[in-house]
Amino acid sequence: MQEELLFSTHPMLSMIDDGIVGIPVLAHKLMQIQGMMISRCLPEIERKINEKMENSVLELSKLPTLMDSAGEALMALMDIIGSAKESLLRILVQGDFSEYSEDQVMHCTARLAEMLSEFSDNLQGQPLKATTTEFLMDEIKILDECKCVGLPNFIPRSAFLAILSQHVDGIHTKPVEFIKKIWDYIEVVLSPVIIKQSENFPQIQSSVKRAARNLMSKMKEQSVNRVTEIVEMEKLTDYTCNPDYMKSWTEKTALQQNFITAVLDDFNKPEYFSLDGFGNVEISHLRIYHAHLLQQAFDMKMRITSYWTIVLQRIVDNLALYLQFSVKNLVNSQFQKEIVAEMVDPKAGGGIQRMLEESPSVASKREKLKNSIKLLKESKDIVATIVDQNSGYGGR
Secondary structure, eight states, X not given: OHHHHHHHHSTTGGGSOTTSTTHHHHHHHHHHHHHHHHHHHHHHHHHHHHHHHHHHHHHHHHSOOOOOSHHHHHHHHHHHHHHHHHHHIIIIIIOOOGGGTTOGGGOHHHHHHHHHHHHHHHHHHSOOOOSSSSTTHHXXXXXXXXXXXXXXXXXXXXXXXXXXXXXXXXXXXXXHHHHHHHHHHHHHHHHHHHHHHTTTOGGGHHHHHHHHHHHHHHHHHHHHHHHHHHHHHTTTXXXXXXXXXXXXXXXXXTTHHHHHHHHXXXXXXXXXXXXXXXXXXXXGGGTTSOXXXXXXXXXXXXXXXXXXXXXXXXXXXXXXXXXHHHHHHIIIIIHHHHHHHHHHOGGGTOHHXXXXXXXXXXXXXXXXXXXXXXXXXXXXXXXHHHHHHHHHHHHO
């Protein structure tokens, strides 16, 4: 009996004389107390064992399934790409940054909007630059070079396009720099997403990251070419359907006759003339030119000034539309194509085949989890046995 074992082995209880009356009763009482104490502790121990075992089983289930064929590896790769695409769609297109709520760099739609707004303010905030500091001299030089046999009161279209081209050349680097900056930022966003989605396959992460870099390089090159075309198109045709152009030009040319009079006919020969949008402009250097040339130069100055606002707004609008289009194209089409092409290309290292080879770190983790689950199951069985053995004492 357990009572006899207790009294024969316990250092203090073994000293009690077996003939003393009540020893069996005392022994039974002690065993009952011991059983009650064990019955109170064991459920908590069993709960903790179950909790640890559930966590280990869950962690083991999250590890990548061991694959036996290239087909299984390809399916796993498509799952990775699908998860990454969904994440990128939320971040880059939908503006859902719940996945990275604490990292403002990953709040992409907000950051892209800020970058576009900054570019727009910078581009449109700069004054129209002339190649000379003297008022109307750029226009006069262009008109002189573009003159032809014809009526004197017509402005040659070639003259307008020539001066327009000069102004476009002056800002053509800014849109290109902007689109490069955009793709540099998107590359920063793309990297943590693909690393996170492929974390269970560390053996292919180098290939996936290389594919992402190649993709960003291609998208940047395509975008630079497209933005260059957008800017260059402005040099070829002077057109707008925006009614603000005619409104602005009409307002600016209203002072044309007063300006010509101040230059050629005012006996006081003023040095400056006040023009809305230009301030006080120097006019003394213009008195050597004929009235019809001054009229043409003034008219072209007002036309180019009114039209230039339209050009800058159109460049910003086109870049905004192209940016949205290219980002969606990246997520919906180009991303999957580039990753798959990299992974199935034997020359790139055969990423699909490497997926069949479990990395040492994952294999070690899998073995540790299996051993842990085995030990926890054995511990659970032992605790259950002890509970059964002491249930009689705990219930009395």
